[in-house]
Structure formats: structure tokens, C-alpha cells
Amino acid sequence: xxxxxxxxxxxxxxxxxxxxxxxxxxxxxxxxxxxxxxxxxxxxxxxxxxxxxxxxxxxxxxxxxxxxxxxxxxxxxxxxxxxxxxxxxxxxxxxxxxxxxxxxxxxxxxxxxxxxxxxxxxxxxxxxxxxxxxxxxxxxxxxxxxxx
Numbered sequence: 001x002x003x004x005x006x007x008x009x010x011x012x013x014x015x016x017x018x019x020x021x022x023x024x025x026x027x028x029x030x031x032x033x034x035x036x037x038x039x040x041x042x043x044x045x046x047x048x049x050x051x052x053x054x055x056x057x058x059x060x061x062x063x064x065x066x067x068x069x070x071x072x073x074x075x076x077x078x079x080x081x082x083x084x085x086x087x088x089x090x091x092x093x094x095x096x097x098x099x100x101x102x103x104x105x106x107x108x109x110x111x112x113x114x115x116x117x118x119x120x121x122x123x124x125x126x127x128x129x130x131x132x133x134x135x136x137x138x139x140x141x142x143x144x145x146x147x148x
Contacts, residue, residue: 007078014071018142021064022135024056029132050116057113065106091146098141105134 032052037045079091086096112127 007075010071010074010078013067014075017064017067017071018139021060021068022132022139025132025135028052028056029128053113053116057109060109068102094141094145098138098145101134101141102138105131105138108134 033049036048039045040048076095081092081095085092086099087093108127108131112124112131115124115127
């Protein structure tokens with residue numbers, strides 16, 4: 001257990017949060033919602049999808065975002081990241097790109113909820129797809145961060 005310390009646990013929580021967020025999006029998009037559309041009447045499938053979306057949004061707001069922001073800030077501080085270092089090649093620029101894409105993903109997810117609640121199905125679906133693709137991009141950028 002010599003290798004498991006505080007910072008390993010902080011990074012573990014950060015990675016688990018990303019896994020739950022992206023995995024949840026993939027499970028909803030690829031498994032749960034397509035089955036619901038085939039198994040339920042159109043109105044029931046729509047209500048089910050809305051309920052799942054509200055629950056996922058609530059869990060995101062209460063658990064995912066605070067955990068990701070808290071652990072992300074802690075890890076950045078641990079790595080000595082400053083606002084100026086975000087413009088430097090390597091770790092700084094990759095982290096800046098990850099943060100920018102993460103912000104765009106969160107905006108797309110929030111806009112998806114808004115569009116869905118307004119019955120704008122085409123826009124809602126486009127925003128859900130954009131959020132999912134962006135989330136995968138965030139994970140890719142996280143994996144590209146140089147080990148320090």
C-alpha cells in the first residue's frame with residue numbers, strides 16, 4: 001500500500017467521476033434509451049427518457065460537478081498549474097484544451113436539458129450527441145496529459 005496516498009485517491013475520484021459521466025452518457029445513448037423506445041409506447045418512452053435525464057442531471061449537479069471541479073482544482077494545484085502555465089506547450093496547453101472542452105460539454109448538456117424541456121427534439125438530440133462526443137474528447141485530452 002506504499003503507492004496509495006492522498007493524491008492517488010484524489011486522482012482516483014477524478015477518474016471515477018469521468019468514467020461515471022461518460023459511461024453514463026454512453027449507456028443511456030447506446031443501451032437504455034434505444035431499448036425504452038422499442039419497449040414502451042411513444043409517450044411512455046418520452047416520459048421515461050425525461051425522467052432518466054432529470055435524474056442524470058441531478059446527479060451531475062449534486063455529485064459529478066463538485067467532485068470533478070474539486071479534485072481537478074486540487075490536482076492542478078498539485079502540479080503547479082497557474083493561469084500563465086495554461087498557455088505553455090505540453091501539460092498547460094493540453095489541460096487548457098481539456099478545460100475548454102469540458103466547459104463546452106457542460107454547456108451543451110445544460111442546453112440539451114433546456115431543449116428537451118421545450119419539446120425541441122431535433123436540437124435536443126443534436127446537443128446530446130455533441131455533449132457525448134465532447135465528453136469522449138475530454139477523456140482523450142486527459143489521457144494525453146503528460147505524466148509529471
